[in-house]
Amino acid sequence: MAKAPQFLLVTGMSGAGKSLVLDTLEDWNWDVVDNLPFGLLQRFVSGAGFREEPVPMAVGMDVRSRGFKPEKLVEKVRALKGVESEILYLDCAGTELIRRYDETRRRHPMAMDRPAEDGIALERTLTAPLRQAADSIIDTTDMKPVELRDELKRRYGGSRGEPVITVGSFGFARGASRTADLMFDMRFIDNPHWIDELRPLTGLDEPVQAHVRKDPAWSKTLDTIEGLVIDLIPRYGAAGKHYLTVAFGCTGGRHRSVAAAAEMAERLGKAGLTVNVRHRDLQSAPSDTIESMPGGSGND
Structure with a gap:
């Protein structure tokens, strides 16, 4: 009964x-x-x-x-x-x-x-x-x-559960993310935009991902961010927060931030978390003017 x-x-x-x-x-x-x-x-x-x-x-x-x-x-x-x-x-x-x-x-x-x-x-x-x-x-x-x-x-005995997690990317030159709870600046990574064959591609393409992974700081940085995010998720949940947005930024929002968000979403997925992914500026056209803004030359 x-x-x-x-x-x-x-x-x-x-x-x-x-x-x-x-x-x-x-x-x-x-x-x-x-x-x-x-x-x-x-x-x-x-x-x-x-x-x-x-x-x-x-x-x-x-x-x-x-x-x-x-x-x-x-x-x-x-x-x-x-x-x-x-x-x-x-x-x-x-x-x-x-x-x-x-x-x-x-x-x-x-x-x-x-x-x-x-x-x-x-x-x-x-x-x-x-x-x-x-x-x-x-x-x-x-x-x-x-x-x-x-x-x-x-x-x-209510169960708050884990917040809904969104991992996203954006370009600082087009305005910082307004929804991010945790924001990480990836402009210290070598900028794929200045490589002719990579310019028309995005961070979702393997050649761009291979390029950013060559940077010595890439893996160590994402390892640190992954550990931080996984540690904070239950803490946000315990505080009653229902939505958590982790955003990666670069200058134009097409290369490094996209690659970082994509990899982080994959990492969190392997950790057993359900993740939504949003790339705010992915469809923006490549622009030397945008990429030449402060922090853009070699730092997308």
């Missing part, structure tokens, strides 16, 4: 981190709904029967939710059929909530025309039954977002 899917009610003080909690759980493949009307709660849970495999569910409900009545909400959650339910209450000190609302310039939902502290006080009183009934309470007063994610992982 399949284990009943977990149901988590995420509630608490506005500004305490409910959106971050729901976003994190959604990243972990939970079924997530925010601000669900009270009357639709059982209907949402019952929909779990239509899923091929049971998955954990999380619903965010607070003072913004239609029909929000804390005492009745506790009763409703405890009476849900077909799930193991849990109530998570997010709390935060009033002074910190005021600071957050001031920083984001958003209005408190219970103080649209009054100071935020009035809404915070009213909400704290209103949600007291939920806090008292909560199975888990997380006080986010002194928590950074990454610390809150770590706490969620400890409590709910």
Whole structure:
């Protein structure tokens, strides 16, 4: 018999981190709904029967939710059929909530025309039954977002997994990559552009790859970068980063950076990683003017 899917009610003080909690759980493949009307709660849970495999569910409900009545909400959650339910209450000190609302310039939902502290006080009183009934309470007063994610992982065992990895190439003369998390400048490698038979080719062609591999620094550099990238991937994943772009640059973006990106993608693939490859400037026409820019002569 399949284990009943977990149901988590995420509630608490506005500004305490409910959106971050729901976003994190959604990243972990939970079924997530925010601000669900009270009357639709059982209907949402019952929909779990239509899923091929049971998955954990999380619903965010607070003072913004239609029909929000804390005492009745506790009763409703405890009476849900077909799930193991849990109530998570997010709390935060009033002074910190005021600071957050001031920083984001958003209005408190219970103080649209009054100071935020009035809404915070009213909400704290209103949600007291939920806090008292909560199975888990997380006080986010002194928590950074990454610390809150770590706490969620400890409590709910979410798997961040590895980020989606993209290895790319670009030409500095056409603008540095704007999406790179890790950027490596390959302009110290001898420039194939200045060799007549290699000029019309690209870093995807074997003659160009053979040329750059002759440079004494090539293999050692890529070995170092490969080790660094493989070491950092799980660290980025642990920090909650979902996408990681490793970009190699040269002057024109057609030769050395392309060859470096292609080889790095192959290396990472052999290490068991799935890699996307993008060559931004590969289709650009060869240009002596571009290659003669600072760093281009002998340093594509």
